[in-house]
Amino acid sequence: MGKRSITTGGRTARQVGFFLKAAGSVSGAGDPIELPAGSNRRFDHECELAVVIGTGGRNIPRDQALEHVFGYSCLIDLTMRIEPGEFEEDRSLRKSFSTFTPVGPWLVTADEVGDTTEMTSRLLVNGEERQSARIGDMILGIPEAIELISSVVELKPGDVIASGTPKGVGPLKAGDTVEIGIDRIGSMALDVREAAVSPRPF
Numbered sequence: 001m002g003k004r005s006i007t008t009g010g011r012t013a014r015q016v017g018f019f020l021k022a023a024g025s026v027s028g029a030g031d032p033i034e035l036p037a038g039s040n041r042r043f044d045h046e047c048e049l050a051v052v053i054g055t056g057g058r059n060i061p062r063d064q065a066l067e068h069v070f071g072y073s074c075l076i077d078l079t080m081r082i083e084p085g086e087f088e089e090d091r092s093l094r095k096s097f098s099t100f101t102p103v104g105p106w107l108v109t110a111d112e113v114g115d116t117t118e119m120t121s122r123l124l125v126n127g128e129e130r131q132s133a134r135i136g137d138m139i140l141g142i143p144e145a146i147e148l149i150s151s152v153v154e155l156k157p158g159d160v161i162a163s164g165t166p167k168g169v170g171p172l173k174a175g176d177t178v179e180i181g182i183d184r185i186g187s188m189a190l191d192v193r194e195a196a197v198s199p200r201p202f
Contacts, residue, residue, distance in 0.1 A: 013140045013164065018149055021077070022096035026160075029104030029188040033078060034195035035174055036097065036202040042081040045172050046165035047123035047131040047180055049116070050075035050103050051142055053161070058154040065146035068155065071109040072116065074180045074188060075162050076102045076123070078172070080202065087202075098195070102180075103160065105188040112184070116142065119183040123168070125176055133166030135182075140164060 027033075035043050054070025078100035082088045095101075113119075117136030122129060140148075145161055172178060174194045181187030 013145070013148065017152070018145075019091050019095070021092065021101055021162075024098060025096045025101040027099040027102050029102070029190070031099055031102065032191040032193050033076075033102060033172070033178065034097070034099045034193055035172070036080075037194045037197045039080075039202050041083070041087065041202060042171050043173075044079050044081060044169050045123060045125065045130070045178055046077035046079065046169055047121050047133075048075045048077050048165050049073075049119075049121060049135060049142075049163040049182060051145070051161040051163065052107060053146075053155050053159040054110075054157055056154060056156045056159070058150055060146055060150040060155070062143035062147040065143035065150075066110070068146060069110045069142070070157070071107045072113050072182075072185055073103050073107050074105070074121075074182050074185055075160070076178065076180050076190070077162055077165065078102075101162075102188070102190055105186045108185050114184075119185075121166070121182045122180070124179045125170070125172065127177075127179075130170050131166050131168035135163070137166075138163055 050073040052070045053068055055068045057068055060068055080094040119135045121133055123131040172192050174192055176192040177189055179187060179189040
């Protein structure tokens with residue numbers, strides 16, 4: 001992402017923490033991804049595992065974290081990139097447009113999924129593979145992420161934690177079709193189009 005990156009110096013979530021996405025950005029497997037109308041900005045896909053909390057809690061140690069997981073799903077994290085010196089909006093805004101968090105096609109319970117570490121996630125754009133990774137190779141694993149977040153705020157049933165994304169992040173444009181798949185969960189293909197014109201352009 002070059003100059004559009006805001007996390008520099010090799011820092012991970014252990015150092016910089018986590019960020020929030022608006023609940024209104026969540027969409028389903030049957031919904032298209034809608035990019036702001038007429039925008040010349042760059043919009044990137046990020047292939048992620050959705051971790052859905054079943055039992056809430058605060059200050060959850062990582063050795064107990066998986067006991068709080070209800071299930072898993074596929075999640076695409078869409079992001080509008082900054083333009084240094086010109087457009088440098090807050091990250092939560094840039095990730096919170098409607099339809100910028102597609103989740104699906106299924107919510108598979110933790111007991112059905114079992115050990116996630118050997119599962120593979122993948123993302124394709126117009127049939128071309130852009131991202132593929134083993135879940136167990138994440139820098140910040142699921143238990144540590146739950147420990148980190150719950151050390152700051154109480155987790156509630158239904159909360160969704162997105163895993164973070166592997167290399168291969170890249171741009172999407174209207175007319176593309178993006179497909180995400182994760183072993184033991186399923187896959188979904190979504191069309192990318194322009195949203196209706198809004199009074200605030202981006």
